[in-house]
Amino acid sequence: xxxxxxxxxxxxxxxxxxxxxxxxxxxxxxxxxxxxxxxxxxxxxxxxxxxxxxxxxxxxxxxxxxxxxxxxxxxxxxxxxxxxxxxxxxxxxxxxxxxxxxxxxxxxxxxxxxxxxxxxxxxxxxxxxxxxxxxxxxxxxxxxxxxxxxxxxxxxxxxxxxxxxxxxxxxxxxxxxxxxxxxxxxxxxxxxxxxxxxxxxxxxxxxxxxxxxxxxxxxxxxxxxxxxxxxxxxxxxxxxxxxxxxxxxxxxxxxxxxxxxxxxxxxxxxxxxxxxxxxxxxxxxxxxxxxxxxxxxxxxxxxxxxxxxxxxxxxxxxxxxxxxxxxxxxxxxxxxxxxxxxxxxxxxxxxxxxxxxxxxxxxxxxxxxxxxxxxxxxxxxxxxxxxxxxxxxxxxxxxxxxxxxxxxxxxxxxxxxxxxxxxxxxxxxxxxxxx
Ligand code: ADP
Ligand code: ZN
Numbered sequence: 121x122x123x124x125x126x127x128x129x130x131x132x133x134x135x136x137x138x139x140x141x142x143x144x145x146x147x148x149x150x151x152x153x154x155x156x157x158x159x160x161x162x163x164x165x166x167x168x169x170x171x172x173x174x175x176x177x178x179x180x181x182x183x184x185x186x187x188x189x190x191x192x193x194x195x196x197x198x199x200x201x202x203x204x205x206x207x208x209x210x211x212x213x214x215x216x217x218x219x220x221x222x223x224x225x226x227x228x229x230x231x232x233x234x235x236x237x238x239x240x241x242x243x244x245x246x247x248x249x250x251x252x253x254x255x256x257x258x259x260x261x262x263x264x265x266x267x268x269x270x271x272x273x274x275x276x277x278x279x280x281x282x283x284x285x286x287x288x289x290x291x292x293x294x295x296x297x298x299x300x301x302x303x304x305x306x307x308x309x310x311x312x313x314x315x316x317x318x319x320x321x322x323x324x325x326x327x328x329x330x331x332x333x334x335x336x337x338x339x340x341x342x343x344x345x346x347x348x349x350x351x352x353x354x355x356x357x358x359x360x361x362x363x364x365x366x367x368x369x370x371x372x373x374x375x376x377x378x379x380x381x382x383x384x385x386x387x388x389x390x391x392x393x394x395x396x397x398x399x400x401x402x403x404x405x406x407x408x409x410x411x412x413x414x415x416x417x418x419x420x421x422x423x424x425x426x427x428x429x430x431x432x433x434x435x436x437x438x439x440x441x442x443x444x445x446x447x448x449x450x451x452x453x454x455x456x457x458x459x460x461x462x463x464x465x466x467x468x469x470x471x472x473x474x475x476x477x478x479x480x481x482x483x484x485x486x487x488x489x490x491x492x493x494x495x496x497x498x499x500x501x502x503x504x505x506x507x508x509x510x511x512x513x514x515x516x517x518x519x520x521x522x523x524x525x526x527x528x529x530x531x532x533x534x535x536x537x538x539x540x541x542x543x544x545x546x547x548x549x550x551x552x553x554x555x
Contacts, residue, residue, distance in 0.1 A: 123239035123271070124232070127379050128434045132427065135435065139382050140174050142407035147171045147180070150413055153198040156191055157415070177384070177405065182391060182416045188218040188358060196412050197221050204411055209257040210357035217257070220357055221411040227266065229408055230360050233377040234267025237366030240375070240432075241297065241326050241351045245272040248323075249297035250290055252304060253331065254541050255279040259361025260331050264299040264353075267363055273297070280304060280540040283311045291315075294323040299353065299362075302334040302342060303543035306474060309345035310534075319347055328353045330362055332542045333442045335460050337467030339371075341474045354439070358417055359404050365439055370431045373438030380408045383437065384416070385425055388446045399424045401446060402439070420445040450548060452480055453487045457522050459546055462491060465517050471499040471510055475536045478526075481549040489526040491518075497533045 122128050130138075148168045150157040160181045161167065170179055188196065197204065204221040211217055222230070243249060249268045253260030261279055268275040276295055278286055286308060290298070298305065305327055312322065324346065330353035342350045352374050355362035365376040376383055381404045385394050388401040402419045422443040429435050444458040451457070459478060466472050473494035481488045493514070501507065511528050519525045 121239050121242065121244065122432075122434065123236040127377075128236060128375070128436055130379075130435060132435060135379065136174055138379055139407060142379070143174060143177065143382060143405060144168070144171055146405070146407050146409075146413050147415065149410075150198050150415065154196060156187070156195060157198075174382075177382070177416065178393065180405075180416050182403065182418050183414050184418045185218060185358070185420075189216055192216050193219045194221065196414075198413055199223055199410055207257075208259050208262070208357060208361065210259070211257075218357060223410040226360070226409050226411045229380055230263060230363055231266045231270040233360065233380055234263060234363035235270040236375075236377060237353055237363055238267045238271050238273070238297070238328065240366050240368045240434075241328055241349075242369065243268075243271065243273055243297045243326055247296040248274045248276055248293050249299065250276040250278055250286070250293075250295040252278045252280055252286060252298065252300035252308070253362070258541070259355065259357045260299075260301075260541075263355065263361035263363055264328065268297075268299075283308065283540075284315075287311050287315045287317070290324060291317055291322055296323050297326045297328065298324055298346075298348070299328040301331045301539070301542055302329040302338055302350070303332065303539045304541065305329055305342050305346060305350070307538045307540065309342070312346070324348055327351060328366075330354050333444050333448070333460055335464045335467060336441065337464045338474055341467050352441075354442070356419060356421075358414055359406055359419075360409070364404070368430060368432040368434060372430065373426055373440060375430065375434050375436045375438055378437055380406065382407050383425060383439070385423070386418075388420075388422070397424055397426065399440075399443070402442075420447050422446060448546070450478075450480055450546070452489045452524060455522065455524050457489075457524065461522050462518065462526075463545075465514070465521050466493055469514060469517070471496055472514075473533060475534075475538070476545060477536050478546045479549065480547070487550070489524060490529060491526045492529045492531050492536060494533050494536055495530050500532060 151168045164181050203223045205224050206222040209217040209219045251264045255261030327348050327350040339350050351367040353362050354365040354374050365374040384403040385400040394400040402421045404417050405415045406413045424440045426438045444460050467474050476493040479490045514528050515525050
């Protein structure tokens with residue numbers, strides 16, 4: 121099913137026309153209503169009149185998380201506070217949170233894009249959808265909540281945590297959809313098994329998972345363990361929250377709601393646009409937002425864009441899986457390593473659970489690289505030789521994928537701490553900033 125066929129299936133030419141009109145309007149709006157933008161544009165020697173076509177967008181300066189911190193809390197709003205009806209924030213990694221303000225119209229855009237996502241997953245009016253993203257300042261809970269309400273489904277606002285109750289209500293209320301982080305989905309899968317309630321007694325069919333990077337291998341794992349179809353749900357606080365993009369039934373790329381959020385891919389080092397289809401940093405300009413429009417916001421997310429028409433009939437651009445964030449990338453002994461590469465190796469080995477933890481340190485000027493990973497119950501044995509052999513195979517496989525041989529520690533099932541929100545799977549103890 122398609123929520124908004126006009127917008128989701130429009131010709132590329134018409135889409136560009138709409139994007140152009142909306143972009144121009146947004147540039148005008150921020151120039152006249154937001155001091156920091158006006159200053160930036162003046163410094164770059166441009167006025168709104170210089171943005172006539174979509175291609176002119178490259179003339180605009182970038183914005184980044186740092187700008188949101190520098191103008192904390194409300195410096196980037198383009199409307200008076202009296203127009204703001206909701207505030208949300210993301211913890212970020214350091215220091216002050218990042219705050220965004222929504223007008224009533226922004227909330228309805230959020231509902232619209234969220235509705236496109238949940239409709240594409242095959243959910244509708246008749247379905248109970250359990251939202252197990254955290255509610256509160258984090259956009260996950262309220263974003264998914266508003267999406268489900270917009271499509272007319274019955275939202276079950278569980279928030280994260282309280283796992284036993286999650287399972288009980290999922291069963292008793294017959295939830296068909298589940299929205300949470302992929303790591304929490306795995307946690308719930310174990311809890312479902314522990315509950316002793318037979319799988320057939322649950323109605324769960326569809327998962328809307330996001331808020332953190334996950335691999336194709338992790339999707340397979342979740343689909344098997346939960347017996348559902350697991351779809352990607354993408355979003356970020358600065359742009360609106362969950363609902364910036366979604367997969368469709370073909371699970372072959374994440375469609376972006378590009379009539380609201382105009383995407384570009386740039387080289388993360390130079391900021392120059394990359395060739396079509398190439399991997400780089402995703403940059404968004406919000407082109408309908410009123411409260412806090414952002415122009416050319418650097419997401420730090422690494423991916424690529426595919427403009428071909430999807431089998432589902434949607435013409436909206438599809439984003440490839442997020443490899444990670446530029447700032448997630450670890451440089452270990454000079455080699456670039458993304459946690460997602462480690463994850464795909466772990467998920468492809470049948471003896472391992474998809475639970476792992478990476479620890480990097482520096483001892484005597486040498487980087488250490490340790491990966492702890494859980495072995496499945498049925499493969500966990502006292503026989504030293506079998507475990508040693510398994511370990512050898514993992515190291516070998518990692519060596520061929522990432523070009524490094526980490527110190528792999530096989531640990532008992534369920535010994536690695538589980539996450540109920542965004543998973544934390546890396547501890548980089550090398551403190552570069554203190555040097
Ligand atoms: P924070 O920056 O504090 O994590 P957000 O909750 O706004 O704040 O997180 C947005 C980020 O989460 C995105 O920029 C991206 O890195 C990640 N993310 C969100 N959804 C997905 C997804 N479906 N796949 C991969 N990464 C995702
Ligand atoms: Zn599609």
